[in-house]
Amino acid sequence: MNLLIKGITIADPNSEFNQQTADVRVEQGKISAIEKNLLPLKNEAIFESNGAVLSPGFFDLNCMIGDPGLETKEDIQTGTAAAKAGGFTGLAVLPNTKPVVQSKGEVEYILNRAKNNLVDVFPIGAISHDLEGKELAELFDMKNAGAVAFSDGSKAISDDGFVSRALQYSLGFDGLLMLYPENKSIAGKAQVNESKNNVLLGMKGVPALAEEMQVSRDIFLATYHNAPIHISNISTLGSVALIKKAKKDGVKITCDVAAHQLVFTEDLLNDFDSNYKVKPPLRGKSDQKALLAGLKDGTIDAVSSQHRPHEIEFKDVEFEIAAYGIIALQTVLPLLLQAGLDSNLIAEKLSINPRSILNLTIPKIKKGEVANFVIYNPTKKWEYNATNNASKSSNSPLMGKTLTGKVELVYNNNQFQKYEQ
Template identity: 40%
Template sequence: MKILLKSATIVDPQGGLHLKKRDLLIENGTIIQIASKIDATEKMRVVEKDNLHVSLGWMDSSVSFGEPGYEERETIENGLNVAAASGFTDICINPNTNPVTDNKGAVQFLKSKAANHAVQVYPVGAMTKGATGDDLAELYDMQQEGARSFYDYKKPVKNANLLKIALQYCQNFNGLVQSFPMDAAIAHKGMVNEGVNSTQLGLKGIPMLAEELQITRDLYILEYTGGKLHIPTISTKKSVQLIKDAKKKGLDVTCSVAVHNLMLTDDALSSFDTRYKLMPPLRTKKEIKALLNGLQDGTIDGVTSDHAPIDIEYKKIEFDHAQYGSIGLESCFGALGNVLNLSEVITALTGLRERFGLETGEIKEGVKIPLTLFDPSPAWMFESDAILSTSVTSALVRQQMKGKVYGIISKNKLKLN
């Protein structure tokens, strides 16, 4: 299939055509021509949109759906359609399913369900059997089958020796270990950020120390073992500094931040709305500023939507009993447009591709890479009618957005909204 993009502004911060307006001709997924003007023929699918921009395909390192086991939250098929409409060409699916993705058969299942879709799926294997934190799962077998990292989703690794063994073992096959940054004993029964708001509202708080202590421990273990460590969804100023210092030491560590932790503070909790019950919890303006600075200076490697659909009956209940989580794919790009400039947004949405073993590269003739099509300029309000997910619980509903997605070109398929 031949696709012709007309008058597209190329957003490629590391490339030679950054912010240049060009026509792009793509055949069978490969960019075969870039020029000021390319004439269309009958055999071409022409894409001509207002203020069309194109970038390397966006990647989300932390997406939860539900299937298998929790299809009422989100099926793989619907979830992939949501991802495509949101501009994501590649997603890593978390293992919080039933059964847990802790063996090569479970990895095969996810890949087979997504095989014919434009969005490329990369399963995340559980680090431990059943994600219980006791014994290592079949890490090597899952890696051979296509798992790109190992992570007991949102469950801290309590056993420091288990993390040590995982980091050592994964070096044999260049595996990537993820460790959720929370000390469970310090967090205890906390639900929200510990501070003025938690005290005034009478909600049990999670001190920032819980995150920072766990990161400090994990980095010490990484320094001892070597290997590759990814710390997902950090949320505090000190966490940014700890990772910055570790990178200066030469440790092989990366990290991400959830988009809602860049947009919202714990002031939102005053309504006791369970949409804002998130893990890690919403913090303060001071922490948001540090996270944005960390993105801009490269300490934080990428942003995730941390898409986590939750059944409405587990949200429309008392705050204490509600489950953590919010959908995020649909609002990720638009939310980032409010807090970062265009180049920073695209870097944030593509910065983890290489870390998770995805193809990357400059937008130029002769390369075969997925592409995202969008307009970064329109301002709009994210209302519930813009939600495409089965779950409707979003922390960013009624937030101002900047930028709209037109679609994606991936796996030799064009999907337009």
């Protein structure tokens, strides 16, 4: 579909037009012109920017979609609708479904279900059979079928030898393991951060040590095998320091942080609102400060949504029995803006680096390139509510809140979706 974007500020560190204001023309799915004062053509939709920013389409590294088997939480149609509304043109979806995505059949099912969508959907295969951390899933077959990486989602793998064998095996076909960092024997059944706050709440705390011991183990194994490894959803000051040193030492390690960890802290748990119950738990202000610094100095490669949809009966219950997670695809951008990230850093951490980690094509705002972008207004205020929530679930602490930073248009696969300006 043809589109003319007038007077837009471009935010793409890979573009010669980065941080410049220009008109952008898209014809038959490709960027055909980036110039000043382009005149409209026949049969061309026109978008007036009014202070908006154009960036390569966002990509999420850590998203839960219930299809197959858990479609009452989220299916591919509603998940991609929420993704579009949040500015995402690509999703890497976790294998935590029923059945688990652990063979080429499930990978092919997801790819077929997601065909002809504006949002590109990429399956992540399970590392272990039934996510039990005991027997390798069909990694090679899944890779050949289209899996972009392997993960057991938010389930940590305790068996060090198993992870070692998985790394060694995946090296043979350039497979990437994405590991959740938690030492379960240290974390136990605790559900909130270990600090003075957990004592006040009267609940057992998860020490930062539980995460950092696992990060250390994974760094040792990646070093031993000279294998790439990705750590998902880090949350502590110590994890940032460990990964920073590992990168300096030449370890092939990447990592991401969930957007909510950059804004929310454990203080929000004082009312026992189960919509703030996430895994890893919300940490302290010193952790949050370190995470932001790690994003800015390059230690943390990417931001993820950690989108975890749940039916109401799993969240509208007492805190200690509530499920972990929040829906987040539509609120990542406002949270990053609230955290103080500028448009270039947002493009780097939410568009460029996530695709680079998975060796996917990185869209560029450049003449002749395939059009894959998001337009957002960084100062536009809007209320997140039941009417504009595109997810099938509603477990978000931001529901009913006024947010700043509004996605106004997404374009990919020769399709575009425009939202109210």
